[in-house]
Amino acid sequence: xxxxxxxxxxxxxxxxxxxxxxxxxxxxxxxxxxxxxxxxxxxxxxxxxxxxxxxxxxxxxxxxxxxxxxxxxxxxxxxxxxxxxxxxxxxxxxxxxxxxxxxxxxxxxxxxxxxxxxxxxxxxxxxxxxxxxxxxxxxxxxxxxxxxxxxxxxxxxxxxxxxxxxxxxxxxxxxxxxxxxxxxxxxxxxxxxxxxxxxxxxxxxxxxxxxxxxxxxxxxxxxxxxxxxxxxxxxxxxxxxxxxxxxxxxxxxxxxxxxxxxxxxxxxxxxxx
Ligand SMILES: [Zn+2]
Numbered sequence: 001x002x003x004x005x006x007x008x009x010x011x012x013x014x015x016x017x018x019x020x021x022x023x024x025x026x027x028x029x030x031x032x033x034x035x036x037x038x039x040x041x042x043x044x045x046x047x048x049x050x051x052x053x054x055x056x057x058x059x060x061x062x063x064x065x066x067x068x069x070x071x072x073x074x075x076x077x078x079x080x081x082x083x084x085x086x087x088x089x090x091x092x093x094x095x096x097x098x099x100x101x102x103x104x105x106x107x108x109x110x111x112x113x114x115x116x117x118x119x120x121x122x123x124x125x126x127x128x129x130x131x132x133x134x135x136x137x138x139x140x141x142x143x144x145x146x147x148x149x150x151x152x153x154x155x156x157x158x159x160x161x162x163x164x165x166x167x168x169x170x171x172x173x174x175x176x177x178x179x180x181x182x183x184x185x186x187x188x189x190x191x192x193x194x195x196x197x198x199x200x201x202x203x204x205x206x207x208x209x210x211x212x213x214x215x216x217x218x219x220x221x222x223x224x225x226x227x228x229x230x231x232x233x234x235x236x237x238x239x240x241x242x243x244x245x246x247x248x249x250x251x252x253x254x255x256x257x258x259x260x261x262x263x264x265x266x267x268x269x270x271x272x273x
């Protein structure tokens with residue numbers, strides 16, 4: 001659990017009440033700083049924080065520690081796109097020779113470079129900044145009872161065992177706990193997590209962790225349905241085989257509540273075309 005998950009929504013609710021004084025007096029300031037652990041990271045509260053809870057949420061966002069997808073990976077060692085492309089292309093040319101091709105024949109002349117550029121696109125998630133993706137997109141929720149579902153977000157990823165594509169759709173459902181996030185951000189989170197070397201099982205968990213970090217929702221479920229080229233184009237070669245994964249977390253203490261939320265998700269999910 002990180003600091004942000006301890007964020008107490010009463011802080012925002014307190015701030016919604018118009019202050020009798022337009023500027024914050026030292027009493028209210030000290031009251032705020034004792035309310036939540038996260039608030040300790042904010043040295044002062046501005047008028048904007050008081051009047052606009054979303055402004056405070058954005059400010060808090062600066063202090064959140066987000067899970068990085070696929071732990072232990074690092075940022076790209078070479079930062080110039082040109083240098084990266086040339087280095088990958090150099091090795092790709094060798095691979096073409098190794099498989100029995102002539103990299104000098106017309107059709108293959110530019111292939112190493114094309115491949116390098118494509119590879120950098122398939123793995124561009126390594127260069128994305130999750131905080132920037134989420135920043136300024138957190139809003140106060142109007143209801144913490146209702147479920148929000150974003151269904152069938154298309155994604156393309158690369159299997160880390162074979163460097164072969166796997167692709168399909170991801171669906172996310174959550175019940176807020178004081179905060180919601182702009183709907184388009186779900187597609188962005190899926191993009192950052194999938195555009196790197198992955199396994200489907202971890203992809204779902206990465207997406208779920210980031211949503212937990214940013215929103216600390218009462219309930220969240222992430223399902224992924226994907227086709228793996230390493231299954232359909234090699235090995236067992238079973239065309240049309242789909243792999244389905246589901247990860248789910250909740251802050252409900254009652255297991256029954258989690259179960260019925262999951263049930264609600266699948267009923268809604270199946271009823272949506
Ligand atoms: Zn594979």
